[in-house]
Amino acid sequence: MSKKIKKIIQEKIEKIEKYNNFYYEKNESLVSDVEYDKLMKELEKIEEENPELRLKNSPTQVVGGVSSTKFTKVTHKKPMLSLANTYNLGDLEDFDKRVKKVLDTTTSVDYVLELKLDGVSISLLYEDGNLIQAVTRGDGKVGENVTENILQIKSIPKKLKEKVSLEVRGEIVLPISEFQKLNKKRLENSEEVFANPRNAASGTLRQKKSKIVGERNLDAYIYYLVDSENLGFETHISSIKYLEKLGFKTTKVYDFCETVENLGARIEYWGKERENLDYETDGLVIKVNNLSLYDELGTTTKAPRWAISYKFPAKQVTTKLLGITWQVGRTGKVTPVAELKKVEVSGSMVGRASLHNFDEVVRKDIKVGDTVFIEKAAEIIPQIVKPVKELRDGSEEEIIPPTNCPVCDSVLEKEDGLVNLKCMNPHCRAKIQGRLEYFISRDAMNITGGAKIVEKFVDLGYLVEISDFYELKDKKAELEKLDNFGIKSIEKLLLSIENSKKLDYSKTLYALGVPFVGKFLGNLLSKESKNIETLEKYSVEELLSIDGVGEKVANSVYDYFRDKKNMTILEKLKKVGINYKLEEVDESSHLEEFRGKTFLATGKLVHFKRQEIKDLVEKLGGKNLAGVNKKLDYLIVGEKAGSKLEKAKELGTVKILSEEEFLELTR
Numbered sequence: 001m002s003k004k005i006k007k008i009i010q011e012k013i014e015k016i017e018k019y020n021n022f023y024y025e026k027n028e029s030l031v032s033d034v035e036y037d038k039l040m041k042e043l044e045k046i047e048e049e050n051p052e053l054r055l056k057n058s059p060t061q062v063v064g065g066v067s068s069t070k071f072t073k074v075t076h077k078k079p080m081l082s083l084a085n086t087y088n089l090g091d092l093e094d095f096d097k098r099v100k101k102v103l104d105t106t107t108s109v110d111y112v113l114e115l116k117l118d119g120v121s122i123s124l125l126y127e128d129g130n131l132i133q134a135v136t137r138g139d140g141k142v143g144e145n146v147t148e149n150i151l152q153i154k155s156i157p158k159k160l161k162e163k164v165s166l167e168v169r170g171e172i173v174l175p176i177s178e179f180q181k182l183n184k185k186r187l188e189n190s191e192e193v194f195a196n197p198r199n200a201a202s203g204t205l206r207q208k209k210s211k212i213v214g215e216r217n218l219d220a221y222i223y224y225l226v227d228s229e230n231l232g233f234e235t236h237i238s239s240i241k242y243l244e245k246l247g248f249k250t251t252k253v254y255d256f257c258e259t260v261e262n263l264g265a266r267i268e269y270w271g272k273e274r275e276n277l278d279y280e281t282d283g284l285v286i287k288v289n290n291l292s293l294y295d296e297l298g299t300t301t302k303a304p305r306w307a308i309s310y311k312f313p314a315k316q317v318t319t320k321l322l323g324i325t326w327q328v329g330r331t332g333k334v335t336p337v338a339e340l341k342k343v344e345v346s347g348s349m350v351g352r353a354s355l356h357n358f359d360e361v362v363r364k365d366i367k368v369g370d371t372v373f374i375e376k377a378a379e380i381i382p383q384i385v386k387p388v389k390e391l392r393d394g395s396e397e398e399i400i401p402p403t404n405c406p407v408c409d410s411v412l413e414k415e416d417g418l419v420n421l422k423c424m425n426p427h428c429r430a431k432i433q434g435r436l437e438y439f440i441s442r443d444a445m446n447i448t449g450g451a452k453i454v455e456k457f458v459d460l461g462y463l464v465e466i467s468d469f470y471e472l473k474d475k476k477a478e479l480e481k482l483d484n485f486g487i488k489s490i491e492k493l494l495l496s497i498e499n500s501k502k503l504d505y506s507k508t509l510y511a512l513g514v515p516f517v518g519k520f521l522g523n524l525l526s527k528e529s530k531n532i533e534t535l536e537k538y539s540v541e542e543l544l545s546i547d548g549v550g551e552k553v554a555n556s557v558y559d560y561f562r563d564k565k566n567m568t569i570l571e572k573l574k575k576v577g578i579n580y581k582l583e584e585v586d587e588s589s590h591l592e593e594f595r596g597k598t599f600l601a602t603g604k605l606v607h608f609k610r611q612e613i614k615d616l617v618e619k620l621g622g623k624n625l626a627g628v629n630k631k632l633d634y635l636i637v638g639e640k641a642g643s644k645l646e647k648a649k650e651l652g653t654v655k656i657l658s659e660e661e662f663l664e665l666t667r
């Protein structure tokens with residue numbers, strides 16, 4: 001019997017340790033908090049019933065989490081405890097009963113309700129008002145010294161308003177707005193995005209380069225003064241107000257609740273109001289306000305008995321996984337995409353979700369036909385959380401990775417074990433189309449037409465390589481005869497192809513599609529190299545010496561320019577006059593027609609976006625005006641121009657240009 005129980009305990013511990021490892025080492029949650037807590041409670045129960053089988057290092061006996069080796073270890077003066085979780089008002093009433101029982105009272109206890117910030121907890125040590133050390137929670141007893149990185153966070157005071165020595169604890173968070181900016185940048189640079197702001201905050205805090213921490217605009221909210229009960233404060237609220245006076249940032253939310261019954265309404269309120277905050281909260285924390293009761297209430301090995309957390313229900317929904325589509329990207333990477341029965345998640349309909357790679361399918365143990373939980377990572381990207389295994393009826397089908405490319409049927413190669421499948425066929429239709437679409441996308445060459453034109457023109461044999469766009473003008477007559485296009489749309493296309501030659505070097509560099517070189521790196525490399533000939537010659541070491549370029553990027557850029565096929569395409573692009581050098585701001589090079597002249601565009605523009613005209617004017621030495629007046633030299637008129645055109649005509653001093661005439665002027 002005990003052997004069987006031992007085995008059950010062992011299995012549960014292994015599971016928890018695996019989850020802990022992913023959570024603390026890779027910043028990834030494998031299971032929901034509810035499931036994690038359930039597992040932990042089950043283990044606790046078995047251990048309680050069989051105390052002789054309880055292991056000393058059982059996860060029920062330590063706070064959890066393993067420290068990594070990058071930072072020096074520091075032992076906390078007082079352990080950084082966790083909080084017990086509850087999920088409904090009934091649980092909170094039980095908590096209230098327990099508090100009263102320990103205090104041996106029937107009269108009501110005052111509580112404070114705070115927001116439970118979803119970030120990374122931190123301990124900050126001050127001596128004579130100066131910040132001297134910042135340590136992460138780690139396993140609760142020993143954390144990591146991250147002082148260097150913490151110094152980069154603006155909202156953490158380095159010097160307090162009074163020369164006091166104390167320790168405070170709080171939460172480091174990445175504001176949602178900053179998180180979205182960061183992920184956008186990572187997407188542009190083909191880097192993996194962070195699943196949520198907490199992972200991003202945690203990953204950032206453990207960065208080796210403090211500079212990166214500074215760039216990411218982390219924020220910090222303090223919620224606890226260590227030993228406040230012995231420092232002369234009577235209530236938790238008064239200790240927090242004192243911290244604010246010293247210069248600490250708090251959430252300013254410390255709702256006073258006279259009885260636990262008052263909590264219901266507040267929970268409902270914050271359940272909605274949290275959506276309006278720029279940081280993520282995963283629940284509320286209910287704390288006893290009277291500090292003199294803390295000693296008496298004490299703590300368990302893991303959590304204080306004077307506080308508890310209430311977790312908000314996760315914004316997850318379930319739906320059916322109907323099938324998997326294997327999508328081939330421009331680099332040949334084959335990605336599993338989940339085809340889902342359409343369902344609304346956080347305000348929009350979701351029918352597909354990327355599973356990133358086959359490893360994720362294995363890790364999450366997903367089968368076709370499964371009912372799956374889905375959520376939106378940071379409210380944007382839909383993702384599968386996990387399957388509901390209890391609902392399986394045996395009809396579910398294993399997901400098997402393809403051996404051949406789903407588009408061209410060539411044998412796929414495996415990169416990094418099974419993680420990435422790659423189509424190596426340079427003629428694969430999906431890769432060709434992906435490259436062409438990327439080249440003309442808005443942030444790259446901004447050529448009109450999109451996927452529709454690419455598909456048709458690849459079909460007809462007009463396009464294979466990105467340089468082929470610049471040969472289309474020789475086939476104008478032929479193209480104009482094509483069904484579904486018409487003279488106007490072909491003209492528009494050819495004009496936007498022509499315009500693309502004038503784009504900045506940073507954009508043309510980005511458009512080449514060098515793996516890992518997105519918008520940000522396109523910009524950085526263009527500034528560093530000034531022109532493509534210099535960039536071509538850089539060695540890996542030279543590339544690595546550029547701040548912001550890592551090994552992956554350096555190798556990728558170096559390899560790109562050593563590939564004969566890439567160089568042939570590049571030569572063609574240079575020949576047709578694509579801009580591959582940084583425009584130096586040189587007064588004398590500005591066109592005579594533009595120097596010191598003022599411009600304004602009005603009406604519906606067909607060939608340009610308003611901003612493009614403005615950029616071009618500035619680049620060529622002109623100035624943009626917002627309205628028609630005597631100072632205006634040129635008015636560029638699009639379709640259906642109205643009062644501005646009238647006024648310009650009235651003035652009689654303004655030269656009126658069509659879009660085409662304006663373009664002529666730029667040549």
Ligand code: IVH
Nearest residue numbers: 081082083114115116117121171223285304
């Ligand atoms: S008090 C001794 N207050 O939640 C208890 N914790 O699940 C100290 N947390 O490790 C914690 N917001 O990182 C407290 N207003 C708040 C909080 C909060 C977030 C975090 C904290 C803690 C974790 C426990």
